[in-house]
Amino acid sequence: MAKQIPVLFTLGSASPRRADLLASLELTFDVEAVAIDEESFVDPGEQNLGVIVERIARAKFAAFPEGSEHRLLLTADTLVACDGAVLGKPGAPGQVVSMLEYMSGRPLTIATAVCVGDRGAMPAIELVTTTVELQILTAAAIESYAATGVGMDKAGGLALQAEATPFIRSVRGCWSNVVGLPLCAVGRLLRPALEHTDLMTGARRAALGEGVCSIELCGRHDG
Numbered sequence: 001m002a003k004q005i006p007v008l009f010t011l012g013s014a015s016p017r018r019a020d021l022l023a024s025l026e027l028t029f030d031v032e033a034v035a036i037d038e039e040s041f042v043d044p045g046e047q048n049l050g051v052i053v054e055r056i057a058r059a060k061f062a063a064f065p066e067g068s069e070h071r072l073l074l075t076a077d078t079l080v081a082c083d084g085a086v087l088g089k090p091g092a093p094g095q096v097v098s099m100l101e102y103m104s105g106r107p108l109t110i111a112t113a114v115c116v117g118d119r120g121a122m123p124a125i126e127l128v129t130t131t132v133e134l135q136i137l138t139a140a141a142i143e144s145y146a147a148t149g150v151g152m153d154k155a156g157g158l159a160l161q162a163e164a165t166p167f168i169r170s171v172r173g174c175w176s177n178v179v180g181l182p183l184c185a186v187g188r189l190l191r192p193a194l195e196h197t198d199l200m201t202g203a204r205r206a207a208l209g210e211g212v213c214s215i216e217l218c219g220r221h222d223g
Contacts, residue, residue: 008194009072009116012064017161018076018181025183027190029074034063038077039088047084049111050127053077057113057125066120072193073119078112078180080156087156096146096157100167103156105136110155112177116189124189128182130173132160137167 007028011019014033022029041056056077064073080087082103090096110130117123145164151157158164161179176183 009074009190010064012060012073012075015180017179021176021179021181021183022186025186032064034060036060036063042086042088049079049081049086049109050113050129052086053079053111053113054125054127057115058123061115061117061123064119071118072116073123074114074116074186074190075123076112076114076181078110078155078177080158081109081111082106082156089155090152090157093146093149093152096151097142099151099157100137100142100145103134103158104142105134107131107133108156108158110178112180112182112185114182114185114189116186116193124193126182126185126189128174128177128185130171130175130177130182132171132178133169134167135169141167 007030009027009029011022011029011031012033013019014031019031036056036059038056038059041059042052056079057075060075060077061073064075083106085102087099087103090099108131110132111127112129113125113127115123115125145151145167146157148163150159150163158167160168171178174182174184
């Protein structure tokens with residue numbers, strides 16, 4: 001009988017992109033999601049994107065009940081802003097078109113807040129921001145992309161790790177943050193949480209690294 005691999009923590013998100021990124025670190029985790037009204041935590045007068053994503057990430061963390069077998073929990077929230085306007089998830093394909101027309105040729109700020117801690121406790125939190133500049137997009141490119149439907153569940157309607165990759169002119173900062181979970185921050189937060197437990201093997205310590213993304217995930221990219 002194969003030896004069961006212990007679960008290190010719970011990913012508090014239903015996002016398959018975040019799960020794929022964590023799996024790339026060869027960490028073992030389970031997935032649990034709770035629904036909150038994210039819009040209720042967005043103050044229209046708040047212009048600081050970091051404040052908003054931290055507020056939502058903390059609210060997600062607080063929404064998880066105690067008593068789970070796996071106490072260590074990771075939650076995150078990602079938002080996109082363009083010229084100070086926060087862009088949420090589009091509600092219809094027409095909104096994807098409107099968002100892309102607005103963002104065309106402009107720099108975007110992508111911010112993710114990551115919370116890690118035991119359920120019921122105050123989590124450690126880190127904010128990561130990345131600047132992405134888009135190409136000037138043609139109407140045909142926008143319509144073709146919107147028709148795929150891939151942007152409907154993504155902040156700003158952008159699948160920048162997939163169909164929208166050709167839209168990118170440049171990236172400054174953490175690429176995995178663009179996808180939805182900055183692995184540099186994850187490593188910095190998870191490592192101390194696991195360091196003094198019998199779950200922290202040498203291989204896991206190496207997987208978490210020193211809290212710095214590899215060159216493939218952090219740095220500068222010019223499309």
